[in-house]
Each structure stands twice: as structure tokens, then as C-alpha cells.
Amino acid sequence: MGLRDRLEQDRTGQRRDMAQGVAQWRTRLLEEVDLDEMAALDVPQRRARLEKVTDHIISREGPVLSARERAALIRRVVDEALGLGVLEPLLADSGITEIMVNGPDDIYVERGGRVHRIESTFASEEQLYQTIDRIVAQVNRRVDESSPMVDARLPSGERVNVIIPPLSLTGPVLTIRRFPRAFTIDDLVQLGSVDASAGVLLAEFVKARLNVVISGGTGTGKTTMLNALSAFVPAWERVVTIEDSAELRLQQDHVISLESRPPNIEGSGQVTIRDLVRNALRMRPDRIIVGEVRGPETVDMLQAMNTGHEGSMVTVHANSADDAIYRLQTLASMSEVKLPFETIRDQINSAIDVIVHLNRGADGSRRIGEIAVVASRRQEAFKLQAVYRFEPDPLKADRIVRGRIRRSALPENLQRRLFGAGLETPEPFRAGDPPSTFQGAP
Numbered sequence: 001m002g003l004r005d006r007l008e009q010d011r012t013g014q015r016r017d018m019a020q021g022v023a024q025w026r027t028r029l030l031e032e033v034d035l036d037e038m039a040a041l042d043v044p045q046r047r048a049r050l051e052k053v054t055d056h057i058i059s060r061e062g063p064v065l066s067a068r069e070r071a072a073l074i075r076r077v078v079d080e081a082l083g084l085g086v087l088e089p090l091l092a093d094s095g096i097t098e099i100m101v102n103g104p105d106d107i108y109v110e111r112g113g114r115v116h117r118i119e120s121t122f123a124s125e126e127q128l129y130q131t132i133d134r135i136v137a138q139v140n141r142r143v144d145e146s147s148p149m150v151d152a153r154l155p156s157g158e159r160v161n162v163i164i165p166p167l168s169l170t171g172p173v174l175t176i177r178r179f180p181r182a183f184t185i186d187d188l189v190q191l192g193s194v195d196a197s198a199g200v201l202l203a204e205f206v207k208a209r210l211n212v213v214i215s216g217g218t219g220t221g222k223t224t225m226l227n228a229l230s231a232f233v234p235a236w237e238r239v240v241t242i243e244d245s246a247e248l249r250l251q252q253d254h255v256i257s258l259e260s261r262p263p264n265i266e267g268s269g270q271v272t273i274r275d276l277v278r279n280a281l282r283m284r285p286d287r288i289i290v291g292e293v294r295g296p297e298t299v300d301m302l303q304a305m306n307t308g309h310e311g312s313m314v315t316v317h318a319n320s321a322d323d324a325i326y327r328l329q330t331l332a333s334m335s336e337v338k339l340p341f342e343t344i345r346d347q348i349n350s351a352i353d354v355i356v357h358l359n360r361g362a363d364g365s366r367r368i369g370e371i372a373v374v375a376s377r378r379q380e381a382f383k384l385q386a387v388y389r390f391e392p393d394p395l396k397a398d399r400i401v402r403g404r405i406r407r408s409a410l411p412e413n414l415q416r417r418l419f420g421a422g423l424e425t426p427e428p429f430r431a432g433d434p435p436s437t438f439q440g441a442p
């Protein structure tokens with residue numbers, strides 16, 4: 001074995017020793033504390049109490065440690081006793097957007113768009129399984145060979161996916177997506193995700209009840225954008241939100257949030273996004289907001305957008321704005337009612353006003369790549385017209401994404417709609433570069 005390998009093995013060994021020490025102190029701690037007394041305390045009080053007891057136990061029975069080592073050990077023992085062990089400090093760190101556990105020794109986190117491996121480990125595979133059990137038990141599921149793949153959610157809202165052997169060849173794998181922070185459109189402008197004039201334009205689109213599709217890949221910020229745009233829905237409107245796992249946090253009072261439900265262990269009781277969209281239509285909504293359309297519910301959404309629920313919004317997984325519109329067509333054709341393509345195209349052309357496409361750059365930065373309006377009518381082939389586009393420069397050695405923004409005039413009919421709603425089209429979109437168009441195949 002080479003020196004590098006041996007050093008690596010030593011470090012892994014040390015981390016493991018530390019982790020096993022933590023498990024042992026945790027057991028001691030749980031012997032000492034009065035669990036009944038603990039139940040009456042809130043979480044910060046519980047933590048304070050456990051820290052005190054752990055401190056006593058370690059002073060009495062533990063090794064001599066520096067103040068720093070001691071504080072770190074106490075913290076880890078208490079984290080372990082309180083819930084999800086090594087994951088707790090990661091969950092407490094708001095800079096972390098994703099936590100990925102690839103077996104007990106391999107934990108990665110995403111911070112500021114970049115993924116890196118961290119030092120902490122689980123004591124053993126068994127401890128990782130215990131943590132997984134604890135997480136999935138909260139949603140009344142279990143993970144075992146017969147159901148080796150489970151989606152769950154932490155009480156704090158984080159989405160968790162678990163996949164274990166035999167499906168995973170890497171051992172038990174746990175992926176936690178942080179409950180996304182709620183950004184306002186101003187925050188997104190500050191972050192450089194969109195420029196200020198386009199921020200105003202998008203807000204006006206929502207106020208003027210345009211139907212908006214937000215598209216992008218996984219983790220590009222679709223839900224975040226949807227949440228930010230939802231802030232411009234007037235307070236008096238009745239909004240129904242529909243999601244697979246509730247992430248949106250609308251600030252208005254008159255909001256009803258619905259969440260779909262996967263089948264239970266026996267395979268029954270499933271409630272799909274489509275079921276919820278159909279139900280929502282009987283709830284007298286002014287607008288319907290769907291977290292992500294993935295299937296036949298797309299047809300129902302298009303119908304809703306065409307029949308008095310203008311101002312509705314959905315997100316869709318796609319690689320570009322024009323990919324998004326074709327994807328809506330494909331999804332809509334998944335309905336059991338087989339609609340002719342021309343009909344679907346007609347519905348999309350009349351329902352969708354705007355597509356906001358999000359990109360994630362090589363440096364992890366998330367931004368609006370394109371705002372495109374649907375310029376095709378009725379059964380015409382799709383035609384999108386970009387009114388805003390971020391064009392990245394070639395990547396330099398520092399791998400920071402830079403580029404230029406191109407804006408074009410908003411088509412007349414939409415400028416009129418904004419005007420009709422008492423809004424003024426922001427200056428750069430009144431007239432501009434000749435519109436750049438995308439023409440779809442007939």
C-alpha cells in the first residue's frame with residue numbers, strides 16, 4: 001500500500017474512532033438523562049440540558065481534552081442524541097443547499113453551488129441505517145429490501161430521498177435537499193440572477209394575470225422563482241398551490257396549499273397532482289400554481305389557464321424555453337383522453353403567455369437564461385420570441401460565468417395587456433433590438 005493510501009486510511013480510522021466515541025457517549029448520556037423531564041422542554045432547552053449533562057459525564061469519565069475538542073465532542077454527542085447525528089450541524093448550516101450521504105464514510109455537501117466532501121462520518125453502516133429509519137418513520141414509511149427507494153421529508157420541510165442495496169451498489173445513499181430559502185425578486189436581482197428591468201417586467205406579468213411557465217433543469221431555481229413571482233399576486237385573490245412536496249411559501253392570506261400523496265406501503269391511497277388540479281378547479285380559485293407538471297395534469301392546467309384562471313403558473317423540467325413548450329405538448333398528450341396534436345398545440349398557444357427559462361452556470365450561479373413570449377396563435381407551429389436573454393461569454397480560467405444581456409421589445413399585444421392592467425412596460429422592453437425568434441417545425 002502506498003503512503004498516500006495509508007495516510008488516507010489513518011485519517012478515515014481517526015474519523016471512525018471519533019464517531020465511535022460519540023456513539024459511546026451518547027449511550028451514556030441517554031442513561032443519565034430523565035427522558036420524561038426532557039419531553040416537557042422545547043428544542044433549545046433540550047439541547048442546553050443535554051449539553052450540560054454531557055459536559056458532566058465527560059469531565060467525570062472522559063479523556064483530557066482541549067476546550068475546543070471538548071466543545072466539539074459535546075456538540076456531536078448532543079446532535080446524535082437529539083436526532084440525525086452528524087447531519088444535524090449540516091442541517092443547521094443555512095449555507096448548505098444539499099447534503100449527500102454515499103454510505104457511512106462519504107458525506108458531501110453543496111455550498112454556493114459547489115459540491116465538496118466533508119470530514120464527518122457515521123460511526124457505522126448500522127448507524128446510518130438507524131438515521132434513515134428515523135427519517136422515513138416520520139412519513140410512515142420504511143426502507144428495506146422490499147421497498148429500497150423512499151422519498152420522505154424532515155419535520156423542518158427538507159426533502160429526503162433514500163435508496164439502499166440491492167438497488168444502490170454504493171451502500172445506503174441519502175440525499176437531502178434543503179428547504180429552499182425564500183428569495184424575493186429583489187434578492188434575485190441582487191444576486192445577479194436577473195437584471196432589474198426584467199425583474200419589474202416579470203412582476204408586471206404576474207400582476208396583469210399572464211400565464212407563466214418557469215422551466216429549467218433540476219436545482220436551477222424554478223421553485224425559488226415561482227415563489228418570488230407569486231409575491232405579486234394581489235392579496236385579495238384566492239390562490240391554490242399544488243405540489244409534490246410543499247416548498248412554496250406564499251405570503252398572501254388567501255392561499256390554499258395542497259400536497260400530493262404517494263401510495264402507502266400496500267400500494268393504495270395515492271393522490272396525484274392531477275387529482276389535486278381537478279379538485280382545485282372545484283374550489284373557485286382565481287389562480288392555480290403547480291409546483292411542477294410531469295404528466296397528464298398538464299392538460300388540466302392548460303384548460304384551467306384557458307378558462308378563467310388566467311395568471312396561473314407552473315414549472316416544467318426542460319433544457320431551454322423551446323424545449324419547454326414541446327415538453328408541455330408531450331406531457332399533455334399523456335392524458336388518457338387522446339387529444340389530437342393540433343388541439344394540444346392550440347391549447348398551449350392560447351394558454352401560455354410567457355416562458356421563463358432558468359440556467360445553472362458552470363460556477364453554480366443560477367440565472368434567467370431567457371424570457372420568451374409565445375408568439376404563435378391557435379394551431380400554428382410554436383413560435384417563441386425572446387424578449388430577454390443572457391448570453392454567456394466563453395468561460396475563462398477562473399470559471400466565473402460572465403455574459404451580456406440582450407433585450408427586445410415586448411410584442412404589442414402584451415404591451416397592451418400590461419397597459420390595460422394599469423401598468424407601464426419597463427423602458428428596455430418598449431422598443432429594442434429586433435426580436436430574436438425561435439421558429440418550431442410545422
Ligand SMILES: Nc1ncnc2c1ncn2[C@@H]1O[C@H](COP(=O)(O)OP(=O)(O)O)[C@@H](O)[C@H]1O
Nearest residue numbers: 097180181191193218219220221222223224366
Ligand atoms: N437565483 C438563485 N441564486 C442562488 N441560489 C438559488 C437561486 N435560486 C435557487 N437557489 C437555490 O438553489 C437550490 C435549488 O433551488 P430550487 O428553487 O429548489 O430549484 P428547482 O425547483 O429548479 O429544483 C435551493 O437551495 C435554492 O435556495
Ligand SMILES: [Mg+2]
Nearest residue numbers: 222223224292
Ligand atoms: Mg423545484
